[in-house]
Amino acid sequence: MNSHLGFLYALMIRMTLVLPVFSFVTMDLRGSVPPVPRLVEQVPVPAGSISCTQGNFTGVTIPLKRAGRLLLIEASIGNISGNFILDTGSSGLVLNKTYFRSSLTIDDEEGGGVTGSTSGVSRMIVKRLVVSGLTYINLSADVVSLGHIENRRGVKILGLFGLCLFKNMEVVIDLPNNELQLFKLDKNGHRLGSPAPVVKYDIIRKIEVYRNIVFVQVSIGGKILDFCLDTGAESNVLSIDANKKILSTVTITRRSSLSGIGETTGEVLYGTLTEFSMGNRQLIPMETIVCSLTAMSQKYGYPIDGMLGFDFFAKGKIYINLVKKEMGICLAKEDKK
Amino acid sequence: MKNWRTWIVVILLLVMAPVSYAQFDPKKVCRIEDGSPVFTLDKRWSASQRKEIARIFNLDSTLLSNAFELKPVINDSGNVWKTNKLDAYHIELRRDLEKSAGNKNINEKIFLLDDQWIKLPPAGYPESPPFGVNRFTRNTIVQLPGNWLRLFLPGQKNAKKVCLSGSFNAWSTIQTPMQACDSGWTVTIRLKPGKYSYKFIIDGKWVNDSFNRLRENDGNHGYNNVFYCYNYRFTLGGYPDARKVMVAGSFNDWNDSELRMIRFRGSWVLPMFLKEGTHAYKFIVDGEWITDPANKVTRPDGRGNLNSFLGVGDTLFFTLKGYPGAKKVIVSGDFNAWNQEELSMNKTREGWQLPYVLASGNYEYKFIVDGEWIADPSNPYTVGEGNTINSYLAVKPNYWFRLEQHSDADKAIVTGSFNNWSLHDYRMEMRQGTWWFPVALKPGKYTYKFIVDNKWILDPSNDLWEENEYGTGNSVLWIEP
Secondary structure, rough: OOOHHHHHHHEEEEEEEEOOHHHHHOOOOOOOOOOOOOOOOOOOOOOOOOOOOOOOOOEEEEEEEEEOOOEEEEEEEOEEEEEEEEOOOOOOEEEEHHHHHHHEEEOOHHHHOOOOOOOOOOOEEEEEEEEOOOEEEEEEEEEEOOOHHHHHOOOOEEEEEOOHHHHEEEEEEEHHHEEEEEEEEEOOOEEEOOOOOOOOOOEEEEEEOOOEEEEEEEEEEEEEEEEEEEEOOOOOEOOOOOOOHHHEEEEEEEEEEEEOOOOEEEEEEEEEEEEEEEEEEEOEEEEEEEOOOOOHHHOOOOOOEEEOOOHHHEEEEEEEEOOOOEEEEEEHHHHHO | OHHHHHHHHHHHHHHHHHHOOOOHHHHEEEEEOOOEEEEEEEEEOOOHHHHHHHHHOOOOHHHHHHHHHOOEEEOOEEEEEEEEOOOEEEEEEOOOOOOOOOOOOOOOOOOOOOOOOOOOOOOOOOOOOOOOOOOOOOOOEEEEOOOOOEEEOOOOOOOOOOOEEHHOOOOOOOOOEEEEEEEEEEEEOOOOOOEEEEEEEEOOOOEEEOOOOOEEEOOOOOEEEEEEEOOOOOEOOOOOOOOOEEEEEEEHOOOOOOOOOOEEOOEEEEEEEOOOEEEEEEEOOOOOOOOOOOOEEEEOOOOOOOEEEEOOEEEEEEEEEOOOOOOOEEEEHHHHHHOOOOOEEEEOOOOOEEEEEEEEHHHHEEEEEEEEEEEEOOOOOEEOOOOOOEEEEOOOOOOOEOOOOOOOOOOOEEEEEEHHOOOOOOOEEEEOEEEEEOOOOOOEEEEEEEEEOOOEOOOOOOOOOEEEEEOOEEEEEEEEE
């Protein structure tokens, strides 16, 4: 029952990693605090069955919204409509317990956490989820508290929309135009009934999909590293445990303290990657934060050298073909140079 | 001669060398070793440069000054730092990893980054400006009676789906679909007077309104269009021969070249959005400032002139019964910065009264009867404790907290993120077995709880609640735009 907690814990760390603290949060003496699910063994999270999509769906464009550096899409579950965070770092569907508490099928309230709060992970079956004409039926979803994200961004968040919901699709994330495009693919990874992309991509790379998380190889300081693609990360992240040669290419520009629940627990370093490339293409300067990813790697069950977050996606139009297992980037004008 | 010049250059270079060497470059101060930052400090930095480094790298000023004094071991909030002299100017500051908490724990629990550096648009909903006038090149928005607005998007006949998204629907991409008509797409929505930003979504793509010249940065290298839902019309009758008539007032800092009135059916008019409240104004007819001849409410401006005054919104009456022998009664509150002279109440048969217009919101006030401050005896809602109890007024409340149980309790308080979780406010009123408290809240999310006879409880009638650090939860309330 608790087998998903580790992963959810990891994604919640990731999503809160770079959330700035607004003054009204610090004034909130009894305000919400991020839940801390228990740490348990990591196993993949099934996204449930996507038993149906819209009749003859071949492609759709979904408007993206922003909440700070988070990307939002709107979807409906039953009579509840609202924002979901587009989160390729999450494997499935995650719902905010505040709004779905009454629909739980499995409720693990005994979970508790480091803080002692009763904030375990619960689960439910979503009978019908609709997003821009796409209909998903009988999805399995994890239900956790996401109130802390709402409180920092000032928007209602119904849940997280993970990559598993885009199975057998090509996902085009176009941040400069605030669009998400989805294309249904045949078994060879070609778009069904949609014209081939007219966009000429500047970079095309192979990806690995492990437990519904996309990994791509990048090069920093001449070393090859495994980064995961994560639209839910508000910043790129480089592991502080990377080797000396890699870290020597990072210009550290500032340092912030990290506050846990009323106490300082650590630090995070902000920097600029001066030697970052994908394939033969240099992508510099690339902003990043540097912090430990050891625990996160354990949760993912895969060693992570870093994460490509908002700073990376802001570089241009990015497609991820989940059948061909490849991704491409069409750089924005300023980065084409 | 040549040798002399060469020597000058050499001497200058020698003098300049240490200066240039001590150039202040924060990007070269910090590096990472063994999973921890290492700082290279320069003794030649000025005080302000040292302060800047402390700020950028979040270093305690005491830690930094100890480092410059080359103290070998420095304790700082659970961390132990070591210093090392590199040369005459440079000092290395690094953490003793064995004795420091460092960053070992950052993945052991959820943490928040105290970071004011990332520039994000502010959360929540911005205040409406004091006034606004639309600027369309084609009338694509028509305001109908009852604050209904009809928006029209010409063309786009090949589109399959068009939605209107904006601040009025929390930028929902699905809630406000437009209907196809003969020559485009249209939708009718009902709005409160105010400022709204918007975009169209045509087949999933964000599109601006090309007929609207009012725009503002969308925080993403683009722009949103802006329109105002009107609630007021300035009108000046007569002056048929005037060439230019302007209106200026407290709402636009008396700018006399901003708001030009137009000739309409024998009068000069200007429809606009005007924020609720009381405003001073004047007309400027061909350069001459005049009060509004159709408005009897004028007040001195303190410099020997009169201004016309208007109120937008509902007029409320501050009323104090009794005190027939009082000479002067003033109403004073946070709406007028607790001014003790400004709002003199009028004597009536039953006591004292003052009509006043306030915008929707929560206010505190008191009466001053011949210099003595008193709370409003007829108002059951108060805030504060002891000698600092003020009367509380919610103008146009958009939510009533209610607690149906606990009717036998002595005291019920509703407290939350809207009042900084005050332990004493807001005190609810018991009416027919139910505790009540009205609030006028801006759109957004609020967390709250009731304190019933000193016991904290969730709102039993609200299914929405979220976890808090005490494991007891907070009730959640969303006020929609």
